[in-house]
Amino acid sequence: MDLSDWGISPSVMAKVTDYAVELWHEHRIPIILSTLFVLSIIRFYLHYTEEPHRLQVLPKLYKEKSQDDQKIVKSQTVEEKPVKQSSESSEDEKSTKKKAGPRRIKGDITKKPRAGADATREARKIQVLVFYTCLTGSTEKIAKQFAQSVEDSLKEKETRSTYLTPKVLDLAEIDYDEYFITPPKNEGEPIDYFYLLLLPSYNIDSINDNFLEHLQETHHDFRIDTSPLSPILGYSVFGFGDREGWPTEEEGFCFQAKEVDKWMAKLSARKRAYPLGMGDWKTDGKERMAEWQTGLLEVLQHIEETGGLGEGVPGSGNPIESDDEEIDDDDGEVVFEEGSESKATKQKSSSSIEDVEDLGRIMASSRADGATSKKSSAPIAVDFTTEGKPKKKTASAPAVVKEMVPKNSPTYNSLTKQGYAIVGSHSGVKICRWTKSALRGRGSCYKYSFYGINSHQCMETTPSLSCSNKCVFCWRHGTNPVGTSWRWVVDPPDLIFNGVKENHYKKIKMMRGVPGVRAERFAEAMRIRHCALSLVGEPIFYPYINEFLGMLHKERISSFLVCNAQHPDQLATLQHVTQLYVSIDASNKESLRRIDRPLHRDFWERFQKCLEILRERRFRQRTVFRLTLVKGFNLEDEAEGYADLVEKGLPCFVEIKGVTYCGTSTSSSAGLTMSNVPFYPEVQDFVVALEKALLKRGLNYGIAAEHAHSCCILLADKERFFVKGKWHTIIDYEKFFELLEKKGPDGDFSPEDYMGPETPEWATWGRGGFDPRDQRVDRKGKPIVEVT
Ligand SMILES: Cc1cc2nc3c(=O)[nH]c(=O)nc-3n(C[C@H](O)[C@H](O)[C@H](O)COP(=O)(O)O)c2cc1C
Numbered sequence: 001m002d003l004s005d006w007g008i009s010p011s012v013m014a015k016v017t018d019y020a021v022e023l024w025h026e027h028r029i030p031i032i033l034s035t036l037f038v039l040s041i042i043r044f045y046l047h048y049t050e051e052p053h054r055l056q057v058l059p060k061l062y063k064e065k066s067q068d069d070q071k072i073v074k075s076q077t078v079e080e081k082p083v084k085q086s087s088e089s090s091e092d093e094k095s096t097k098k099k100a101g102p103r104r105i106k107g108d109i110t111k112k113p114r115a116g117a118d119a120t121r122e123a124r125k126i127q128v129l130v131f132y133t134c135l136t137g138s139t140e141k142i143a144k145q146f147a148q149s150v151e152d153s154l155k156e157k158e159t160r161s162t163y164l165t166p167k168v169l170d171l172a173e174i175d176y177d178e179y180f181i182t183p184p185k186n187e188g189e190p191i192d193y194f195y196l197l198l199l200p201s202y203n204i205d206s207i208n209d210n211f212l213e214h215l216q217e218t219h220h221d222f223r224i225d226t227s228p229l230s231p232i233l234g235y236s237v238f239g240f241g242d243r244e245g246w247p248t249e250e251e252g253f254c255f256q257a258k259e260v261d262k263w264m265a266k267l268s269a270r271k272r273a274y275p276l277g278m279g280d281w282k283t284d285g286k287e288r289m290a291e292w293q294t295g296l297l298e299v300l301q302h303i304e305e306t307g308g309l310g311e312g313v314p315g316s317g318n319p320i321e322s323d324d325e326e327i328d329d330d331d332g333e334v335v336f337e338e339g340s341e342s343k344a345t346k347q348k349s350s351s352s353i354e355d356v357e358d359l360g361r362i363m364a365s366s367r368a369d370g371a372t373s374k375k376s377s378a379p380i381a382v383d384f385t386t387e388g389k390p391k392k393k394t395a396s397a398p399a400v401v402k403e404m405v406p407k408n409s410p411t412y413n414s415l416t417k418q419g420y421a422i423v424g425s426h427s428g429v430k431i432c433r434w435t436k437s438a439l440r441g442r443g444s445c446y447k448y449s450f451y452g453i454n455s456h457q458c459m460e461t462t463p464s465l466s467c468s469n470k471c472v473f474c475w476r477h478g479t480n481p482v483g484t485s486w487r488w489v490v491d492p493p494d495l496i497f498n499g500v501k502e503n504h505y506k507k508i509k510m511m512r513g514v515p516g517v518r519a520e521r522f523a524e525a526m527r528i529r530h531c532a533l534s535l536v537g538e539p540i541f542y543p544y545i546n547e548f549l550g551m552l553h554k555e556r557i558s559s560f561l562v563c564n565a566q567h568p569d570q571l572a573t574l575q576h577v578t579q580l581y582v583s584i585d586a587s588n589k590e591s592l593r594r595i596d597r598p599l600h601r602d603f604w605e606r607f608q609k610c611l612e613i614l615r616e617r618r619f620r621q622r623t624v625f626r627l628t629l630v631k632g633f634n635l636e637d638e639a640e641g642y643a644d645l646v647e648k649g650l651p652c653f654v655e656i657k658g659v660t661y662c663g664t665s666t667s668s669s670a671g672l673t674m675s676n677v678p679f680y681p682e683v684q685d686f687v688v689a690l691e692k693a694l695l696k697r698g699l700n701y702g703i704a705a706e707h708a709h710s711c712c713i714l715l716a717d718k719e720r721f722f723v724k725g726k727w728h729t730i731i732d733y734e735k736f737f738e739l740l741e742k743k744g745p746d747g748d749f750s751p752e753d754y755m756g757p758e759t760p761e762w763a764t765w766g767r768g769g770f771d772p773r774d775q776r777v778d779r780k781g782k783p784i785v786e787v788t
């Protein structure tokens with residue numbers, strides 16, 4: 001077509017073209033932008049007007065797809081929305097729009113159930129596998145009988161719905177790869193495995209060597225995970241040996257069982273379900289195995305109920321043999337720094353002070369409260385500030401009584417972090433370092449050597465975390481509470497008693513998976529036989545201490561009570577305890593002020609009064625002075641001063657102990673450093689000097705026993721505890737309870753009436769006093785070789 005046909009001449013055309021080109025060159029940017037703007041508007045318009053139409057198609061597609069999927073994944077649910085009619089509300093429409101898009105799946109994908117998960121427990125069976133080796137015939141028989149007996153017991157406990165009949169497997173016949181690289185694979189229903197290994201030791205080449213080599217190689221094989229047996233539910237080993245040929249562990253008793261236990265811990269990622277048991281079938285084997293079996297059955301039942309090993313395992317079962325816990329001494333008394341609570345206690349509120357005589361009344365109401373609300377809120381505040389003169393009750397209304405250690409307080413957090421369990425609002429319990437050590441056969445505390453206390457059966461607790469001193473060598477470092485009077489809520493004694501026992505056992509159970517814990521000691525530890533009332537604070541601060549003691553004694557738990565010679569009124573009314581300690585931290589007033597930093601103004605008078613009480617009661621209570629020696633504070637030239645105090649109190653025993661450095665800011669602010677810790681020979685010299693000073697005064701005390709390991713020496717009254725040429729510092733605990741039951745808590749009987757057998761030879765002066773049943777280890781767990 002020609003433009004001239006439309007009547008447009010070529011010259012006009014050329015002009016228009018020129019004009020358009022010129023226009024473009026001059027305004028091309030605004031033109032482009034405007035065009036883009038217009039196009040976007042059109043695009044948005046089309047998007048919003050077309051969407052409903054597209055949505056009508058999509059659900060249909062979803063539905064078809066989801067039907068296919070359902071065939072494959074049963075537990076998946078496809079989220080779909082019915083097609084919306086245009087008449088439906090815009091709200092619905094919005095939600096529909098929101099959910100449009102890729103297919104979404106609700107619910108979990110069906111996973112293989114995880115061993116140990118509660119929810120899946122029902123669906124899974126547990127298979128106990130009993131592995132054994134045998135050269136001379138005994139272990140095979142034992143293994144079969146054992147498996148039968150486990151099955152019978154599980155039947156009795158009605159756990160058969162989960163446990164399959166235990167299988168007995170000879171390690172000489174099985175393929176290790178089938179069981180000891182990964183747990184066996186089961187084609188049918190899923191099964192969880194629990195391994196038990198009964199293993200005699202042989203000091204000749206035997207199948208045990210192959211087995212151990214296999215375990216070791218599996219652990220080190222770089223192609224496999226270092227803990228390929230971690231899917232098993234747990235394991236435990238029992239070793240057989242012969243004490244005639246291999247009397248001690250150092251000499252090889254059950255050495256291969258110990259090795260297997262160690263490797264299994266590594267391969268299973270610390271799934272030690274129960275401590276290694278060891279026995280000699282000719283002597284104690286049956287007994288040891290019965291204990292081991294009892295413990296195991298409890299674990300198996302626990303697994304059945306909860307699906308796992310429970311508290312303490314794994315986690316507590318650190319495979320590295322180490323004692324990396326902080327230095328912890330026996331009976332350490334802790335002073336807390338003043339924090340918010342102590343500030344509260346400092347604000348003396350005379351209005352909240354009650355007569356000591358009123359305690360009976362308050363206690364009755366406290367008990368009643370305890371029965372319903374577990375915790376008494378009786379507003380008790382006992383003033384201990386001025387000894388002997390209880391303040392008159394005032395008429396004004398009592399102030400609000402607070403808890404000593406409330407759950408959300410910094411003190412609570414600090415103490416629980418340090419491993420204390422807080423019971424009620426003012427009591428604490430903790431497993432002492434020696435209890436752990438004895439459970440692992442690494443030595444007991446000096447009280448085993450001196451008095452026959454089994455450290456692994458000892459509970460260390462206090463019914464009062466509060467104290468009225470701020471001793472420089474105090475162990476723990478919290479934030480409070482210290483105080484001269486009881487201004488807190490009082491918990492009833494049964495609440496404390498049950499609570500401390502429960503928590504003690506809980507903590508013992510947590511030791512189950514710790515390497516080196518001995519099965520027989522672990523089993524024994526489940527019966528508390530002794531209670532050290534010390535830990536932190538001041539036990540006789542607790543208004544119902546006698547009731548608490550009564551509960552201990554009723555269960556035949558002995559009581560070793562340590563007090564700080566600041567509460568004479570409470571000391572005077574204290575009923576029988578198995579052994580009554582008074583801390584004597586200095587020989588004179590000035591020294592005592594410097595070391596104990598007492599809060600009482602009349603601390604020296606109180607101290608003197610306590611000594612008088614002890615003297616009066618020395619034929620009723622088994623009294624002990626405990627001296628803690630701090631070089632540069634109370635050691636040098638103080639033997640004479642201490643002798644004067646002994647003359648005054650005439651205790652049955654005097655324990656002398658070198659302070660152990662705790663490195664807290666309390667101690668450093670008091671100028672205490674490592675140089676204040678006396679060496680054992682210095683403690684020995686001091687004790688010899690004290691013995692001499694006592695003799696000079698006509699006091700017949702002699703050095704009865706020592707425990708070099710904890711830098712502790714015992715002086716005893718020779719007239720009373722040296723019988724027929726032998727020291728008798730050990731206690732006859734059963735006799736104590738018999739006397740108590742016969743004569744009552746205020747009964748008339750003396751320490752000699754429950755004096756036990758002679759002090760063991762190895763504990764006497766010059767012999768060191770380390771329990772010969774155990775092995776001394778250094779802080780890294782390495783055996784200490786004595787240089788003689
Ligand atoms: C050759 C031989 C070597 C042994 N070596 C040790 C040993 O080093 N340590 C140990 O505690 N017991 C040792 N025993 C003792 C056995 O471990 C113990 O008697 C065990 O109960 C034997 O079990 P069995 O009859 O199943 O083979 C040895 C016994 C034998 C026959």
Ligand code: SF4
Binds near residue numbers: 435446
């Ligand atoms: S008496 Fe008990 S609490 Fe005290 S050190 Fe010994 S084992 Fe520990």
